[in-house]
Amino acid sequence: MDLKYIWDDFIDSLRNEPGIAACYAKWTAGIPFLYVETELDRDEVEYLIRKRSARAMRGKRLHSDTIFFRSQPSLYVYRHRFYVPQEKMFCCGNLCVDCVRLKQ
Template identity: 50%
Template sequence: MDLNQIWHQFIDHLLDNDEITQASIKKITGIPFIYIHYHPAPNDDGKLSLLIKTAASLSMRGKQLHCETIFVRQEEHLYVFRHRFYVPQQKMFCCGNLCPDCILYRS
């Protein structure tokens, strides 16, 4: 699974929306940030986070990925979010504590 391809799909899905004029990714100290130029229609508060979730879910479809998006700041029509895609961690061995997600219970 190539994470760069997923990032490109994510940005393409974001740019498919009419309200988003520009979107880019910048990595600062290894943490990816998305910069979005968003011009909302009147009375559309909170729609941007829904657009980000929708674009991320379309990019992750069919893959074992999760995402996390955290709002950082806003200046006029520029919105900055900390966004990352990550693979969920699964147990690789039995620790002997009788965990409900133990690998011994997998078929």
């Protein structure tokens, strides 16, 4: 699964939120950082991030993780990532103890 489409949808929908002046993502050493320029307070920004990331992940087996990193006047920086859960999603036929067929 290519996460570029998920990121593009997420960033575009976050940019269109009222109160968000600008929003962009930068990858530093392979870690995605989300920059949000706004006059809203931190709780409102985090609510919008959760809301828009849930919309971007709808219908896909993904999770998101957002960690506050730093802030400056009217700029919030978060470590935000989308990831696939670390669990088996199919039966490999090796009679594993944690086989997905045994889950109820």
